[in-house]
Amino acid sequence: MIGLADLRNPHPIVTINRSSRIKAGSSCGTSGSDMTSPALFLTFISGLTVAHYAAAGAPEFDVLKEINALKAALEAIDVPKVAFSARTDKGGTYGNFQGDITLTYNALITNVGNAYNPTTGIFTAPVKGLYYFTFFAHSGGKNRIKLDLRKDGTVVAGIHDHPSTSDSADNAGNAIFLELEQGNQVYVTLLAKTAVWGEGFVTTFSGVLLSKS
Secondary structure: OOOHHHHHOOOOOOOOOOOOOEEOOOOOOOOOOEEOHHHHHHHHHHHHHHHHHHHHOOOHHHHHHHHHHHHHHHHHHOOOOOEEEEEOOOOOEEEOOOOOEEOOOOEEEEEEOOOEEOOOOEEEOOOOEEEEEEEEEEEEOOOOEEEEEEEOOEEEEEEEEOOOOOOOEEEEEEEEEEEEOOOOEEEEEEOOOOEEEOOOOOOEEEEEEEEEO
16 A cells, blocks of 8 residues: 555655465456466556556656556567467368468367458458468479468468479478457468368468467
């Protein structure tokens, strides 16, 4: 607690119990199911900042600036874990359709955060942030490989391998960093009259949240 005497002192001394925890719904104004000691520390320091500036008579703008900086630091602690890897499980050569389709990597390997839908083949960003995506494909040499990685319908990366009679198989891959807004969708398109090998662990799609914005 901070008493009147603390407000008069521009440099109050406070002892913090590092094992303290704050549960959701507490009066401190924090959120989350269970706030750990770093979050408690930042929340408590914000209270001390108000007390300090109130005692020193500093302008209100400075108080708000400090509180907003502490709020941003507190929110940065709560970065969700988002990562997925999936492969195609479609039994041999898959493709050579008359039109473009969304390639569904229908066999999950990892799906932390459940942001990737193996039924639709679409990843939906749960938060605004910087993400990293990779996609790889294997195919028989006689088949053309052409895949596009799309963000909300716009091509942002691609892979392409021409058909050949001189080799029996081909591999292709690409990777990209993307800044996404919450709700942006990322997926892979298999272009018309191209194909991939749909069995095993050679045609894959992966993504991970690197940092929250």
